[in-house]
Amino acid sequence: MIEAHGLTKDYGDKRAVDDLSFTVQPGSVTGFLGPNGSGKSTTMRLILGLDAPTNGDVRVNGKHYRDHSGPLREVGALLEARSVHTGRSAYNHLLALAQTHGIPKRRVNELIDLVGLHEVARKRAGQFSLGMGQRLGIATALLGDPSTLLLDEPVNGLDPEGIHWIRNLLKSLAAEGRTVFVSSHLMSEMALTADHLIVIGRGRLIADTSVDEFVRRASGSLVRVRSPQATRLRELLLGPDVTVTSSEPQLLEVTGLTPEQIGDAAAAHGVVLHELTPLQASLEEAFMELTSGDVEYRAGEVAVAEAAA
């Protein structure tokens, strides 16, 4: 369980995290979603006590992270930034971290086998691919068999097989009753793994809701209308809160009106309709809509990253 209250972090005069309050419950996968630069990694560092909050407070399993006498037994973390000495082998990396808690070599070997690094465990981590590095990070997170997991962009750099494995792992961990908090800037990834979403933009909380509710709330009002009298219909529909866009001559996309209102208006004026379809926004669109005002770098970064994935 992770509880944040009024969490705020300033770097100089830049506010990275702004009055963030949320609770991450055990037994489900909670997605932590936001565009790049929205404060996800900062929040993760604040939870782990790596950075101190300017204001507010965050606790893991009831305590500040620093106050746990055996933190690896409570919380397992995979940070987005690499946290491995490039000159050390995967085995010695895990062993050194295990030794801080008196965790035996047997456990280190178990986890190396679990994440499939057996062949390369004695190689220097600097020679690892991004995917192998992620696997080592997962092994590190699971070392102390923690009840809470904090994973920052865990599918980064993984091949499709690896991504599939991570999804199953996250669900398995949650099914065992653990708290699983996973950040991502990829909506599609969260749609497949998360049960609950915490969405932030520019360090502020935008939504704290179930995945289903998130889509329902953000979709709503886009309706596709096909009509031979599209131009006339467009004039009929336009109003203060209504936007109508058109990508081809007989096609309109209307927001701000329900299909019923559009149908009624068309009938009242004798306009012929060939299609009237309410469109369910995808999770992606819902996310874009909710965060559009909050994307710090408005270069379509999220869309680009998604296309590349």
Add this chain to the structure above:
Amino acid sequence: MSSASAHIAVPRYSGASRVTQARAALSEWTKLHSLRSTRWSVGVATVLTIGLPLLFATIVASHWGHMAPRERADRHPLDIALAGVNLSQLPIAVLGVLVITGEYSTGMIRASFTAVPKRLPVLWAKLGVYALVTFALMVPSVILAFIGSQAILRHHHILEISFTHPGVTRAVLGGAVYLTLIAVMALAIGAMLRNTAGGIATFAAIFFVIPPLLNILPASWNNAISPYLPDSAGRSIFSLTHGLAPGPGFALFCGYAALAIAIAAVLLVRRDT
């Protein structure tokens, strides 16, 4: 939720679970010996500490016949036996800086502080382990350097001195103590600056750059200041001719090391990672 997902069973663990200072130290020992840079630096320091005195003893012995009486009088067997200390302090200091800055440059420090979030046990463990390793290697090294260089000199019946001669034991073991304190001080400087180049440059400035600069000052100033600088205070532990007596020199050098550690400790706890 996709129904095709197979359950992945993470093996459970229910054994030991607390961070202790001893466990942090064991972890730092693993970190230290598992890096190539450690083996190189420590190896070079050992070779220099032992090898240079042997080399110098050989050169002095072979040239003894051509040396003027005044030049002969300037040669001291302990200077030869401890010649390596002056040079091996460099690899020892570089590794001392790297022990902590290497973690910052690679990001390992985040893993270390996630495992030991109180942070200070990590610093104490690093200092303790690296100091012990340096001391354990340098004590035999300086003793071997003394015995080896004396064997060469004795063969030529010049510059003979025994281990029981007053001040000799202190000077020889003092060389190892000096190198151990250098290790500690370099590590503390690295912890303060968190940057390899900055740490090494700062160490070099304190020990190699500032001392000769003071020669520009009027002699009265230079004489009043120089003996109390870290470099000079440290050397008085193993040298026969320096400004401060070995005891006060050692105490002052320990004071400098303690100050560096204190600053490093305060910064380590306060700063974001």
